Amino acid sequence: QELKLADFQPPTHFIVDTTYTPFGEAISAATGGETTVKVFMGGELGAGPAEQYNRVVDGVADIAFGLPGYTASNFPLTLISELPGVITAEGGTQAMMDNVDMLSDEYRRVQLVGLWNNAPNLILTAEKPVRSMDDLAGMNIRVPSRNAGIVVQAWGANPVSMPAPEIYNAMQTGVIDGAMIDPTTLKSFKLAEVTNFVTQGMDTTISEFFLIMNRDVFADLDDTAQQAVLDAGREAALTAGSTWLKIADGAMADFAAAEGKEVTTLSEDEVAKFNEASAAAVEQIVADAEAEGIPAKAWIDALAAD
Amino acid sequence: MTTSNIPAWPDLFGRATFALAALAGVLLILMMGLIASAVFMRYVMGNPLLGVNEIVQLAAVAITMLALPYATHLHAHVRADIFDPALGRVGRWLADILTRALSIWALWILVGRAWDKAAEAAEFGDATNMLNLPIWPLYALVVLGIGLAIVIFAVQIVLLILTRRAFGEPENG
Amino acid sequence: MADLTIGILGFVALFALMILRTPVAFAMLLTGFFGIWWLDGLRRAGAVLMTETYSAVANYSLIVVPMFILLGNVASAAGFSRGLYDAAYAWVGRLRGGLASASVIGCAAFSAVSGSSIATAVTIGKVALPEMKRLGYGPGLSTGAIAAGGTLGFLIPPSTGFVIYAILTEESIGRLFMAGILPGLLMMALFMLAIWIVTLRDPAAGPRGERVAFRERFALLLKALPLIVVIVVSIGGIYLGVFTPVEASGVGAALTILLAFATRSIDLKSFATSVMETVTTSTMLYMIVIGANVLNPFLSLTGVPGGLEAGLNALGLGTYGTLAVILLSYVVLGMFLDGLAMLVITIPIYFPVIQALGFDPIWFGVIAVIVIEMGMITPPVGLNVFVVRNVAGDVALGTVFRGVFPFLIAMIVCLFLIILFPQIALLIPNSMFN
Ligand code: NA
Numbered sequence: 001q002e003l004k005l006a007d008f009q010p011p012t013h014f015i016v017d018t019t020y021t022p023f024g025e026a027i028s029a030a031t032g033g034e035t036t037v038k039v040f041m042g043g044e045l046g047a048g049p050a051e052q053y054n055r056v057v058d059g060v061a062d063i064a065f066g067l068p069g070y071t072a073s074n075f076p077l078t079l080i081s082e083l084p085g086v087i088t089a090e091g092g093t094q095a096m097m098d099n100v101d102m103l104s105d106e107y108r109r110v111q112l113v114g115l116w117n118n119a120p121n122l123i124l125t126a127e128k129p130v131r132s133m134d135d136l137a138g139m140n141i142r143v144p145s146r147n148a149g150i151v152v153q154a155w156g157a158n159p160v161s162m163p164a165p166e167i168y169n170a171m172q173t174g175v176i177d178g179a180m181i182d183p184t185t186l187k188s189f190k191l192a193e194v195t196n197f198v199t200q201g202m203d204t205t206i207s208e209f210f211l212i213m214n215r216d217v218f219a220d221l222d223d224t225a226q227q228a229v230l231d232a233g234r235e236a237a238l239t240a241g242s243t244w245l246k247i248a249d250g251a252m253a254d255f256a257a258a259e260g261k262e263v264t265t266l267s268e269d270e271v272a273k274f275n276e277a278s279a280a281a282v283e284q285i286v287a288d289a290e291a292e293g294i295p296a297k298a299w300i301d302a303l304a305a306d
Numbered sequence: 307m308t309t310s311n312i313p314a315w316p317d318l319f320g321r322a323t324f325a326l327a328a329l330a331g332v333l334l335i336l337m338m339g340l341i342a343s344a345v346f347m348r349y350v351m352g353n354p355l356l357g358v359n360e361i362v363q364l365a366a367v368a369i370t371m372l373a374l375p376y377a378t379h380l381h382a383h384v385r386a387d388i389f390d391p392a393l394g395r396v397g398r399w400l401a402d403i404l405t406r407a408l409s410i411w412a413l414w415i416l417v418g419r420a421w422d423k424a425a426e427a428a429e430f431g432d433a434t435n436m437l438n439l440p441i442w443p444l445y446a447l448v449v450l451g452i453g454l455a456i457v458i459f460a461v462q463i464v465l466l467i468l469t470r471r472a473f474g475e476p477e478n479g
Numbered sequence: 480m481a482d483l484t485i486g487i488l489g490f491v492a493l494f495a496l497m498i499l500r501t502p503v504a505f506a507m508l509l510t511g512f513f514g515i516w517w518l519d520g521l522r523r524a525g526a527v528l529m530t531e532t533y534s535a536v537a538n539y540s541l542i543v544v545p546m547f548i549l550l551g552n553v554a555s556a557a558g559f560s561r562g563l564y565d566a567a568y569a570w571v572g573r574l575r576g577g578l579a580s581a582s583v584i585g586c587a588a589f590s591a592v593s594g595s596s597i598a599t600a601v602t603i604g605k606v607a608l609p610e611m612k613r614l615g616y617g618p619g620l621s622t623g624a625i626a627a628g629g630t631l632g633f634l635i636p637p638s639t640g641f642v643i644y645a646i647l648t649e650e651s652i653g654r655l656f657m658a659g660i661l662p663g664l665l666m667m668a669l670f671m672l673a674i675w676i677v678t679l680r681d682p683a684a685g686p687r688g689e690r691v692a693f694r695e696r697f698a699l700l701l702k703a704l705p706l707i708v709v710i711v712v713s714i715g716g717i718y719l720g721v722f723t724p725v726e727a728s729g730v731g732a733a734l735t736i737l738l739a740f741a742t743r744s745i746d747l748k749s750f751a752t753s754v755m756e757t758v759t760t761s762t763m764l765y766m767i768v769i770g771a772n773v774l775n776p777f778l779s780l781t782g783v784p785g786g787l788e789a790g791l792n793a794l795g796l797g798t799y800g801t802l803a804v805i806l807l808s809y810v811v812l813g814m815f816l817d818g819l820a821m822l823v824i825t826i827p828i829y830f831p832v833i834q835a836l837g838f839d840p841i842w843f844g845v846i847a848v849i850v851i852e853m854g855m856i857t858p859p860v861g862l863n864v865f866v867v868r869n870v871a872g873d874v875a876l877g878t879v880f881r882g883v884f885p886f887l888i889a890m891i892v893c894l895f896l897i898i899l900f901p902q903i904a905l906l907i908p909n910s911m912f913n
Pocket residue numbers: 589590591592593594595631632633634635636637638
């Protein structure tokens with residue numbers, strides 16, 4: 001059986017060679033060629049990144065790459081991991097995959113195959129450097145999620161929501177002053193062209209990616225094939241997680257080396273100010289989640305214990 | 307006798323679908339107002355409105371689905387008419403029936419899926435990211451809009467059979 | 480059956496449905512849906528149909544389509560577009576073929592607020608065609624100028640064509656809009672040159688208009704002011720960073736409505752009519768987008784895009800040879816297909832090839848929009864020609880197609896200039912964004 005994997009990123013994306021090719025080969029090898037994976041990049045099975053979850057639920061694709069943050073209402077517990085200080089960039093993927101059973105309630109409409117984290121979201125600004133929390137006051141900052149919006153607000157900025165492909169224009173023309181986003185976008189969305197300043201050092205949100213599979217298609221596989229998918233998925237998550245960090249490091253190094261670009265690593269005092277503000281916001285978000293019956297504290301403790 | 311053999315009852319559907327399309331028009335104007343105020347709030351007041359894009363997305367679905375039956379009733383969908391003469395009178399008539407029958411078939415399956423989707427989205431509380439707006443009403447509007455488009459197509463097939471001529475042809479042509 | 484064969488059968492079915500009077504949107508939707516059903520079962524086919532019906536429409540960027548259509552409809556109902564034409568006439572009507580040139584300028588100016596070629600041709604055609612008839616213009620020249628001038632609606636921002644292209648290729652709408660400005664002005668100038676040449680050979684086709692006193696010229700310019708304000712605010716606002724293209728469309732429409740009511744140029748009834756026309760047209764366009772979004776996964780599943788891509792590469796024609804084949808295919812498809820439909824069918828196939836050849840994606844967007852515009856006025860299916868003939872009333876279709884011919888040559892010249900000098904398209908976006 002051929003499993004169709006849908007991804008909205010361009011066909012040239014590094015995930016194809018580093019992650020999908022070994023993923024497919026591992027499944028094929030473990031099932032003696034009975035089950036294979038065919039990758040459809042660039043939104044060939046349907047444009048619109050936000051719909052990836054629905055594509056798997058409905059069965060447009062058998063497996064899909066996506067961000068839990070795009071349909072945040074479905075993944076409140078997963079998204080607790082994106083809050084500042086909950087996971088580390090380096091250990092996050094391992095910790096989440098080790099405790100993946102705790103998430104099963106959230107993924108009952110699909111089969112979770114792999115879950116990993118991006119590099120931390122930094123503050124990218126066009127004209128005005130952010131060297132202290134005071135600098136951020138009143139700036140219009142694009143945020144990737146509702147949680148990130150709450151954090152940015154706690155830092156004193158105005159959160160603005162807009163689709164990622166629009167950031168370039170909005171920053172260039174001054175519609176927004178900056179964006180809270182991971183540094184790989186300096187390359188992939190060409191944000192380096194419109195960004196002059198990057199601020200890092202504080203605890204910040206860390207976005208998650210996942211590979212999910214249609215529930216019925218997974219159930220129809222025999223035990224060997226099911227195990228093969230889960231094993232290969234775990235491996236894919238770990239590979240993808242470390243690859244993303246490496247790409248982010250490279251993008252940051254290139255940015256820092258470019259003329260006229262400035263990377264601010266916050267001083268200890270400033271980091272403390274930022275973290276104090278975001279910790280209060282995180283506490284509130286966790287308390288709200290617990291109030292809705294989401295075991296946020298247990299999840300945070302499990303991730304920290306890993 | 308010169309009385310037309312076009313029955314009057316299909317006009318009822320025209321008026322009903324017009325009412326829905328008028329609702330779509332009101333939504334369109336409200337959305338325009340929202341987009342303009344968002345600019346004002348950010349640029350003049352320095353206080354960006356969060357989640358305008360989510361409202362706009364949902365409103366676009368609502369507008370399209372509310373106006374679709376009316377647009378279908380008006381035959382507003384673009385088509386190429388260059389081969390019409392080659393089809394002949396009977397060919398055009400059969401083509402009009404076939405197109406509508408095929409469309410009804412596909413749209414019927416769509417309505418079924420949209421119905422399931424609405425029920426599932428309601429059960430699982432699917433909502434937008436920033437504003438937490440429930441999504442199931444939009445799937446329900448897909449059921450309504452596509453469902454009424456099916457009705458319009460069905461009415462048009464009945465008309466085609468009753469009048470025995472393709473759409474847009476003279477009565478005694 | 481091999482997947483690729485099913486894909487080719489899909490194209491046959493698509494054309495057969497269009498011949499059988501199926502609207503473009505439904506022809507694509509039916510081909511995609513039944514194609515996936517055959518290929519991969521009802522579960523996946525139904526899933527694609529459901530997901531795309533929702534997600535193709537729930538698209539923030541696409542909202543510029545209804546917004547700009549609303550802007551154009553209200554401007555037309557309020558008589559603002561007539562003011563624009565009158566002003567253009569006052570300034571150039573005295574020249575040989577001046578009325579035709581005024582029509583082209585009116586089209587270009589109206590294009591700056593209308594995203595649609597057809598809307599532009601109809602709006603300016605309604606005011607300009609009777610005038611040209613009154614002054615004894617040849618029916619070929621007058622209808623040709625309007626049909627061709629209308630295509631500027633797609634090239635000069637805002638443009639439905641650029642929006643669809645941006646959505647299909649994930650390029651920036653703002654950049655594409657800015658890239659369309661200079662080619663649009665160049666095309667307008669070439670159209671006027673074509674008119675000059677036509678009237679040089681046949682002065683009777685475009686007699687001179689009456690002279691308008693200078694004072695009157697400025698007075699008429701003042702009357703065109705409302706629409707000029709809207710144009711300056713919408714395009715200037717994007718350029719100065721006050722708002723995004725999506726916001727520009729909303730602000731532009733709101734401003735037009737405010738001006739229309741403030742100057743008492745519109746009553747509630749004709750405003751309501753404009754809104755109803757807007758939702759009807761927008762729904763029709765959204766259905767085309769849905770249809771394309773259902774068709775595309777089917778083509779991907781059959782491997783047709785990859786096959787065509789490989790085929791084009793295997794021809795080994797080199798960079799410009801491959802570009803020539805792509806452009807020629809557009810001319811052929813453009814004879815039969817609707818512009819938007821053509822864009823959504825071809826771009827997913829050609830875009831990877833163009834990128835691999837190292838062409839600038841923004842530049843190719845401009846090129847693609849121009850060849851698609853050519854399709855709007857080539858026989859046998861030329862939507863702009865059809866609507867202009869309908870507005871003109873008493874002109875044979877063949878006369879309009881013949882009248883369009885000099886303008887088609889002008890478009891080809893424009894195309895070659897932009898291929899030779901890509902800066903014509905890229906100067907503004909590059910200076911603005913880098
Ligand atoms: Na335009």
